[in-house]
Amino acid sequence: MSDWLALIYPYAKAFHVMAVISWMAGLFYLPRLFVYHAERGRTPEPAESFAIMEAKLLRLIMNPAMIATWLSGLSLVLTPGIVDWSMAWPWTKAACVLAMTGFHMWCAGQRRLLEAGKGHPGRRYRLMNEVPTLLMVGIVVSVIVKF
Template identity: 75%
Template sequence: MTDLLATIYLYVKAFHVMAVMSWMAGLFYLPRLFVYHAERGKTDQEPAASLVIMEDKLLRLIMRPAMIATWLSGIGLVLTPGVVDWSMLWPWVKALCVLGMTWFHGWCATERRGLSAGTSRGGRHYRLMNEVPTLLMIGIVLSVIVKY
């Protein structure tokens, strides 16, 4: 198994980068849709109905599969011999930030259900929460590139 992982390592890594990019795009965009929904989608008519559909499809059809692909390919990378030195700090920082991204994904799913049901927080709250994936991304990229 480890020979196979070593052989396909670069393909798994490339797939991982593509999956992460797709997941991050959704994590950046969905809270922005929440801002619009909270501030402009106060009724059951347009634009609220369109926002509910957009939020649902983004989460279900793009973000969830991208998150799963990110996790699976990431686990494949971690299992490849010689890729991760667990005695260093960087893989632990990355792992913690990835868990944070996964929590944020779950938070987005919960908020989407609330917005669909007609309950929401204010636009300011969603604007602030929109910064969470950026901070986590900074932690991930620095830890993987600098490898401290």
């Protein structure tokens, strides 16, 4: 199995980068939609439009991208000789990826709340919009610096 993983490693890495870009784009945009939904979606027509955009972004882009990120990332991690588990960087990256996945799930829950008319004020979503950026910084620094 390890020979097969080593053979596909460059392709898995390229696919992983593309999946991460897609997932991050959604994680950056969905909370921004929540801000608009919370602040401008007080009447039925705009609220319905925001709900449709949020649901499609989550279902058609973010969920598949997250799954692709995880599957390709796990194939990279399982390739022998790629990750030195005695260093701190794989553990900090893993913690940030788990937190990113948790944030994704939080966003999915917020989408349902907003659709039901029970979401938070726009200010909270503005603050939460910074979470993926902070996690991305942690991931990129971990992987590039390899401390």
